[in-house]
Amino acid sequence: MEEFKALEDFEQVATATQWNLHLILKPKVKLWSIKNKNYQILSKRVKFDLLPKFIDKIDNIDSSLKIDESIIKQDEAQEMYNQMRQITKDFRTQTMTLHIQSAAREYEVILHQVNSIIEKFPQKNDDDESDAEIGYAAFKQYHELPSRGQLQQSTTGRRRNNGPDSSTFTRRGLLGPAIINQANIKLTEQEHQLLRLGPRFIFDDPKTASRRRTTELATLKRKLEARFFEKKVSPGRPVKQFIAELDVLLQNLHNIPSTRKQIQFNKTQTNKSFDTLSSIIQSSQPSQSQVIIRPRKKKNYGRIVKRLKYKIHLANTILRKTDKSKVFHLGKVDHYQKKSEEYMDNTKAYQCLGAIDPLPDLIQRTNKYLLDLRLAKWITQKQYEQLSIKPNEVELAHLYYLPKAHKPGTPLRPIISGLKHPTIKISKFLDDLLRPLFDQMALDSTVTSGFDLVKKLQQWSRNNFRQDTLFCTIDVTDLYTMVPQIEGVLSLRKMLDQLKLKQVGKLKVETIIRLSRFVMTNNYFSYNGQFYHQVRGGAMGSPLTLTISNCYMYFFERQIVNQIRNSSGLYFRYIDDIFITINWPVRHLLKEVDRWNKFDENIKLSANIGSIANFLDLNMENREGQLYTTVFQKPSYEPYYLPFNSIHPLHMKKNIPFAMLLRAIRYCSTFESYLNEREKLRMALLLNKYPNKIIDEQFNNVLVKFGINEPLTPVNYNRFRQKIIDSPIKEKLSVNYDKSIFVHFTYCSSMKIFPIKFHTLWDKYFDKSPINEVTPILGTRNVNNLQRRLIHTKSKS
Template sequence: MLIKGLKYIPPCQSRFSRQSIDAIVNEQYTTLRPNIQGCLDDHRMQLIEPREKEGFPSLKRMLYELQSKKLPRKLRIRARRERKVVQSILKILHNRPDIIIRRTDKSKVFYIGNATVFTEKASKYMLETEAYREISNEHCILSENHHLVISLLGSLLKNGAINQEQYRQISPSKNRSELAHLHFIPKPHKPDTPLRPIVAAIHAPATQLSKFLNDLLAPVFLRVARETTFINGIDLVRILEKYVIDKQLKPTTLFVSFDVENLYTMIPRQGALIALIEFLERYLPNKRIGTFSINDIVRMARLVLDTNVFVYENKYFRQIRGGAMGSAFTQTLANIYMFEWEQDLLQIQQANKEIYGRYIDDVFMTTNVPFAQIKDILERANKKDPNIRISYCIQSKIDFLDVTVTNDNGHLTTSIFHKSATEPYILPYTSDHPRHVYNNIPYAALLRAARICSNVDDFEMERVRIDLSLLLNEYPPSFISKHFIRFFEMNNATSVLNGLNTEAYHALHQKLLHQPTRREKQMQANGEDINPIPDVLKKKKPWDPNVMYAKYNYESGPRSAFQHKFRTWWKTHFGHEASSVEHVHIKFAVKTNRTLEDAFVNKRPPRHMLLRKPTNVLPPPESTRNTT
């Protein structure tokens, strides 16, 4: 069962629920009815005809029928078998506190290890980074943090930086607020399996403020640093192929990669805020982003950092260095700090017409200087800032992100890099996801392969690998074949499938590699404006009364027919010809059942710990004061 991975959903979970069928149906009905009623009200539809009056009772009967109808025999047997396996694993985990189970970093597979060793590694990390301070006294820090956020938002509302709608969106809910909690995830792709700290703060008072601040600043940073920022491995391949066209690749060209150790945790808090101020002053033409002054932005940033309090191992801590992994704003702040740090390296690379690009804490460079010289440059960079420590690699063949880059005597090849310690993951075909989820998996895998692999032989090897992975995850051969053919036909490249035609593959590779993604199209549109307004500040599109969202829980068996049944029900009772809602378009918002990760990975402290309210002995945060 564990080999099925984190995202696997065992089938038909509602059939084993402690809730009665009536309770399950009432819950579904209560979720659906408000949106339906809202749609009818928007179109001022009065329920006059008998079929219209019968609409809602008929909906409830339909839901009851789908829930109570007997499962097909094979599905019923499989559902029972998988439930027993899940229950037996849960029993083992309950009886074996020495076993710890976690998701792994950068993959969707499980890690099972010794709980004592895991805890020792976590304690060592906290000790060595000196980023966390235990809180020992007992004042109401949760309420204090809540008050600090509300006070700052009130100040921003008063000075016109935010409006009433934004105030409501960013304000924390007093009833739902709770402290964050810290957990660690293992990185098996690195020696000795180090740990990465994650602060889970979904209901922490400053979480929505952190997200808002990230949405405000991230587009600005990306616009400024786009030429030296890698979005993904495909971005790297594009830049490398241009490097070849520009005749910069020589037989002696070397590739360099390095990563920054514990970037999010190790950046100095005050230094990061200074870097943020300098960045904004340098790159904001009007010293504002929309309605926000630099002072407003820095006050928000300081508050997000100052309110980072969490629970770990039944104790309370405050992060006093860096930012929290898991906080939306932390990545943008780290990017801005690194942007300042990397300027010396960037100038060297630009002077030599070499590549320099960064993906958060991973950097890729090309060089045509002697090995000793580039090593000396990197060593000097490593001593520039005591908070930034890098480990580097200099070779003619190198792995970066998900790409293997090779200089074969002046000839560039790129292919997909598979980390030896990281298991590849494809969602098993038997997982209880809606069927449309699976339709795009083969296409997306082939699309990625065609974009990254520079020659047809590497692409063919990757195609075979995808084929085998799909088969091992119980995808029917006919399904695989159908979607493989669909990929090649849609891209006019059947000769690649049938005969590995080199010229045809090169054309396919170039076409797909340079095909802009939706995100890139948006970035290009924003790039035309010198000082564009981030999406988070733009007025939301008004509610479209001609679109109705139907929320429902997907499950295999009779309930998988919900969409078809719902459309028929709607057409029969309300959306019939000449009715005021005849042209309403139905969109389905699908919710799925619990995954194996939900079932097996228990990292959340008891709720009473998250609601208990200590305070730090440190002086009150300065985030509500003016800083510039």
């Protein structure tokens, strides 16, 4: 009745133009309401992994594949089953992505039309319509009624129910992210759901946070006392009282999850989410069989982790995260052993030492080498103390492999983990000195990211891009292990000579070369109960290896760079990936690549040439002489991001949709490709349990950050994209360590209010103290994620 009365009042006072616009607007608003509802339903379906019936039927095709294992070997049959599962999974994901994309686009277009009509609505009197102000007031009153307020609420409060966490549903997930179970180990539903949460997932663990509290408070107390002593003042009572009150606060926060009130609140919220979802799906599909969703009790993640580790051990299986997609992979121990032997035979880079542990001798030789340099005055006493090692602080590096599950036969990427290796201090010390020098020297022939290449390619293409322009991407085979150790070290000397430096950081060039040679020739590691010495190349986990490899490649590529640039082409490199674009015939470019391959027997180049190229995360295409770019997703791509229900601070999770959409705008050269990428991203975020409200909020924040106050459209996209590309990247603010103190406490779900409470306590005790100019910088420590809890890369001897 109220709505009818308001409409009647508006009709009586509206001008002719206002009434006509109202008649146009009315069906648009109704249509918007329908499209908004459809969009909500699809988003909920993705989030809760409940597919529409026509997509769900694809499972019948998956299960219909039956292979006679009396004819086909089990491994080969398993590979076929895995391929079929991947095909059906890709179909489901791509189909739902397209549905989400079309629904989002319909919603956006109709909303834009509605807003355009409202913007044109006469609001002020003019010569032709003197009653416009009265009509507009009545129009506004009519549309602000509770029953008419859907449009206003759509941008602020839609999709408020974020739903329960990933442990709620009893059915196995049909959409990504997936786990890759090549070992064919049988998993329970709980174990499968746990692995689907991925390596980065952290479950709530207030017990660990409580256990660490005493140590963290003691560390903070020492830092505070040190600041008071710097002022030549005794810390006194304020520090003790501050620590005591902080201790009580943390104890209370760590105990919150066990209170009955919190459990009851969580249960109420979960039930509301289920009621909302069920009503949406039932109202949208009355003819389909209803999907029953049963909430489960809260999982004991710790118990599931222990059970899963025991099962993996019994099944002779290795759990790793995949090389590129970073999801969990289950593989057989025999497969890893076979591939490891093949890799070592092919590279000839490792010498087996058997069961003789080289660590004691390496510790002694490292300290003696440093002492000799100190006595010869090649290094200072301070540098000697900084680089020397203690036997109880070091351990030998170990080798492990990451599976490249997207490639046939699942090849392995070797990683040598040496965070406590005897030479790691020297390696880091030298790398900190030398890497900035290399970056400066190679600035014009290297890129640091796909966005860096976008800017340089965009600038070059304005005057040089033609219909016959070619893209060429080149991969350097096994760069780290193929660079000769002595020649690699000598490339550092070449760099320092070219930069005309006789010393770096009070260290003579000869000292740098000697230390670098010692690091490169003393790479030892253990694998599978055996010890090895790397006799070729550098360890992939050593910081100095990257700088030496980069230097070696820099001098290798000089002739190629000059040749390409003399032909008005573009040449850039990112470690072992090379990008070239040039206006040469294909045959000529192939011939030149063959010639470059003869420059150095250690460097083998594998080239891909054509009008389409993928480099890093950037896809480039030459369409009739026009450059098109978009985001490139590797064949190994899985829609896996940090799950929203992981116990990380909220700002870390919010930054993911922000950063990924910013990348999409920077990379996508057309509005259509931007829309496609945006909805793929939305789909991936929904699969990782991100609420649509958070996604929309962060997508909008990207535009706000760059001063864009209107939605992107086909008309304004190129202009606003260029504005974002041209905007300078803000440098990180430098920290004044003399006036800052870093504070870290372990994060759990009840710690959301802790920062406010902490700063209140700080001001209470130190605002008028001798250290009042010191600013506390509060950081978080995390408990172990699933990767640390489940994966152990070091083999037991």
